[in-house]
């Protein structure tokens with residue numbers, strides 16, 4: 001059984017967010033979304049803020065990841081994320097607040113470094129809000 005499965009690990013510096021088997025994983029690669037099936041070729045790529053989807057049998061689980069790295073081996077997917085949350089653990093008002101702060105900052109004249117940081121913070125907040133919204137729609 002196990003040969004047709006991916007062993008998936010989603011970890012952050014704060015701890016493990018998920019460990020389990022999957023038939024299919026989708027991850028937000030820096031160069032575009034990646035769909036991973038068992039026996040995928042080995043791959044190491046940076047991640048951008050977005051959603052990791054883990055599908056096993058008929059069950060789908062969704063995680064926000066803020067960025068980090070994805071390592072794929074034929075039977076293993078490891079996500080090393082800066083921060084990660086299960087869709088149901090996203091605090092929407094916190095993300096709204098973060099989005100507002102980042103948008104306000106981007107209205108100001110900033111150094112390139114601050115501009116880049118505010119853009120990434122905005123991308124994190126928007127990805128969190130999109131996933132929270134997706135979850136709400138799937139539940140209704």
Ligand code: ATP
Pocket residue numbers: 014066083084085089090091092094095098121124125128
């Ligand atoms: P904020 O400005 O609200 O801190 P951020 O995007 O800067 O947002 P991160 O650096 O991505 O925050 O994450 C810091 C920690 O806070 C991580 O543990 C992350 O999981 C958690 N976190 C941040 N925003 C949220 C949220 N909206 N819901 C749940 N957890 C969050």
